[in-house]
Structure formats: C-alpha cells, structure tokens
Amino acid sequence: MNIKQLLNLSTDFLAKQGIVSPRLDAEVMLADLLQMERINLYVKFDYPLKTGEINSYREMIKQRAQHVPVAYILGKKEFMSLDLIIKKGTLIPRPDTENLVETVLNYCKEDDLTEAQIIDVGTGSGAIAVSLAYYLESARVVGVDVSKIALQTASLNCEKFELNDRLKILKSDLLTEFIKREINGIDIIVANPPYLTAAEMEEISAEVKQEPELALLAGKDGLTYYRKLIPQSEKVLADGGHIFLEIGYQQAESVKALFSDDWQQIEVIKDYAEHDRIIKAVYVP
DSSP, rough: BHHHEEEEEHHHHHHHTTSSHHHHHHHHHHHHHHOOHHHEEEEETTOOHHHHHHHHHHHHHHHHHHTTTTHHTTEEEEETTEEEETTTTTTTOOOOHHHHHHHHHHHHHTTTTOOOOOEEETTTTTHHHHHHHSTTTTTTEEEESSSSHHHHHHHHHHHHOOTTEEEEEOEEEEEHHHHHHOOOOOEEEEEEOOBBHHHHTTTTTGGGGOOGGGBBTTTTTTTTHHHHHHHHHHEEEEEEEEEEEEETTOOOOHHHOOOOOOOOEHHHHHHHTEEEEEEEEOOOO
C-alpha cells in the first residue's frame, strides 16, 4: 500500500467516525510517523509503505477515531513556534493563548523590562512559562500548578529547551506558596486559568472531553479562579506590577468587576478573531 492509498482510506474512516478534520489529521499523523513534512506526502504519493509503518499508523488512526486529540497521540504540540511535549492529563495549548504570550512579550519590550520576574499560574504543559523564558532571554520565570502530570510535563519542556537556569516549576495552588513564603515584588503574573461554566462544559466536543476537567471547569459562572487569583496577586506583585489574564470571550465585564480600587489601567485586549480574550491590569496600591 502506498501513501496515497493509506491516506484516502484513513480519511474516509475518520470522516465516518465524525472527526471534524479527517484529512488534515490523517496527514499530520502520517507525516510525523514517516518523519517528513506534510507537503512531502504529496511528492511521495506512490511511496510503498512497510508493514510496520502501516501497523503503527493504524494504531494512531484507531485512537483518533475514538476522538483522542492528535496532540495526545503524537505527544507534542507546536506553540509559539516551539515543539512542546504534551502528555495526556495536561491541557493542550491553543492558538488563542499565543495572544496572551505575545501581549506579555510586547509589554516587556515596550517597557524595556529585560530582567522581568514572572509567575505563570496554572502552567499545565508549561507552554506560557517556557515561551516567555525562551523569548525573554534575561527573564526569570516560575510556572506553578497543582497537577502532578502537569508539573512533570512542564519540567520536561523546561529541560528540552535548556531553560533550567531561569525557569523553575513549582507545586502551588495558584499563588498560595508565594504568599506562605512571603515572596513579593513580582513584575508580572500571567495566567490562562480554567474559565468554562458548568453549562459550557456540557457542550464541549468529544476531543475536549479528553482533556483534564481541572484545567477547564471554573464553577457555575466560570469565574471561580479569577475570584481567588486577583486578590492573591495583590500580595505578590510589586507596586506597578502587571497581571495578564486570558478570559472567555463573554467574560470581560464580569472579570473587570473583580478588581479592587488598587488596580488601574484595566484593559481588555481582543484576539485575532476580534473576541475579548485578555485582561491586563496594573497594581497600584
């Protein structure tokens, strides 16, 4: 069997299982298995596949047919042009969250904040923390989470990109450990916390249901973690320190209302699709 035949069969099979992007997924997985760029699949349509390659690919297709996300099958996901390690039990990084990272990077560049001290709350796979440490070459970053698998995955990504000297991964329920240790004077707190409501959780796709509920659900109204994190940030940030939060596209006004009078310049930033996606605020007690 050659590449063209296997792709066609796999695409048809995945489509019948209700997979939204059957051809794309089939190509991405086969290209990864054969260690070639997707475009080269078309160049080598007539390439005869070995039995071992076909069998390995069939196992991948079986998993995808059960709505296991491609990132979990491949064990990786590209984010901010970095090929991150992804393990089941961690949230798969979304393109929307690249907006959050780029907003922090732009702020640091504009304010010449070359040696920023940054905390990434709910680091998951470490996508945000790793990206910030990678692109801000003098910044010191700490990624925190409560999930064991998240901490392990973030640590693997930290090692992969050789960031151990400037990026630390710490177990903490939001900012609890920093408050206990009386650590303050932090320049930036960044977070993509869970923000789905209970009603939204009922409507998520079969693929998203494979991701950890802990990283998605935020109570009945989706605001549980913002209610905790914003007051905690006041005990950790430096005067004039910034917080950057990813939000659901309908949550801007609700989240803004959670900031006390000690916060100024509360700004809502839109994503590439022109949806409200980020809240930026400055702590000025």
